Amino acid sequence: MARADDTSFEAMALPHLESLYRIARRLTQNEHEAEDLVQETYLKAYRAFASYEARVFGIKPWLLRILHNTFLNRLSREKRAPRAVDQQFLDQSSSNSASLVPPELDYEDLDEEVVRALDRLPPEFRAVLLLWATMELSYQEIADVLEVPIGTVMSRLHRARRLMIGALQAYARQRRLLRLQARP
């Protein structure tokens, strides 16, 4: 593997700044904390750049891993580590999943509600959903970033999507956004 040159760090890493900030913004749910998190991520990445080995899929997953670990460290420091999700909550989500298919919605009108639903997800589910939806990463790459087994990624992703759909269906019913036309 080619070891990246120190001087190329800015050229390689800074193009991903906006993506990282958007992930950080949703993880922290706070504009200023997001900026702090991004700055800390870049500093840590810069300091560790000598040990970075370019992979076929580039520097972005590496930066995301640092960002995610930094975020978890901060949560831990603030004694707000992600709590284990209430098993009853998960059981309920799982038992409802048979009847939960993605709602037939006019998604164009739902962007803001999607963000709100995303913000309400537990942090570990939010992280996996963000990486899946916005970073175009494979399940294996998400597993690498989060440092969890691929099975955990699939499980969290499945539950996260179910929770999102549940929230969106509730919103759709409330706003009567469900399409009424018969299926072909």
Added chain:
Amino acid sequence: MTPSEARDLIPAYADGELDAARRNALEGHLAADCDLRLEVQRWQGLRRCTQRGISTTTVPDGLAERVRARLRAEAGRPRYHPRVYRLGLSGLAAAAALVAGVTLWPRGAVARPVEARGFADIHRVCALLNHHDTLGVRGGQAQADFAPTDGGVAVARLRTRAAMTGAVPDLSRRGLQLAGACTCSPCPELRVVHAYFRSEQGEIISVFAADGPIALCAAGRVCPCCTHGERRYRSSCEGEVSVVCATVNNSSFVLVGTGRGARGLMDLAEGLPLVALPQVGGAAPAPAEEAE
């Protein structure tokens, strides 16, 4: 593959995560089942919708420049050879644990909560009441040390009776002349250089340069953060005195004044070279010691 199994595979299929055998098997079901095809579209729709929702998040102006500036500041710091670093790692870790155990307050990047009222009181006593003018700790000595740095910005290296050296911005282009300086600090553990400036109209502004990040507090809680121009500030109103605090490169700068309000102080600070220079000399004396 049963219809139920086929349905379970829809998310992985929509994500392109199925191997060829299962993909082919599922596509057989998809060709025959319109509901399954719709479900694929909905999963993909959820992803697109999430992408769109996230893409509306506005990235703060100047973030790239601020990150670049921090990286370049970091590049200027001494770096250690990886082997030396590894060899010393365990020793350093032990030393760090020891230091952490005996140090009352964590140093480094952890912002120290400091009461805004402390800065306001020092501003009143030292700057407004000319407390130090009777002690021979005057700005005239420090004024001579205003000099441009490499970046072309002027800072003052203030030498007071306590041999503290610090950096404060030159406000002369904004109509404020350095009038005095001291090392009075709102808390004993915080090393501070306090410089105060006077305009021809008699306005007095204090600038405190601290050797670490500060989380400005008021009434027992950390003051809220706001962005003004290119910097982030915490601010507090202490009676008629306004206090604003900006943290730049792990050092904090506090501006205190009367009449302009917090916004006015932020306007004043906007574009000022808040340059962190190493402070040398003894620890900051307590205000009482300085006054003696």
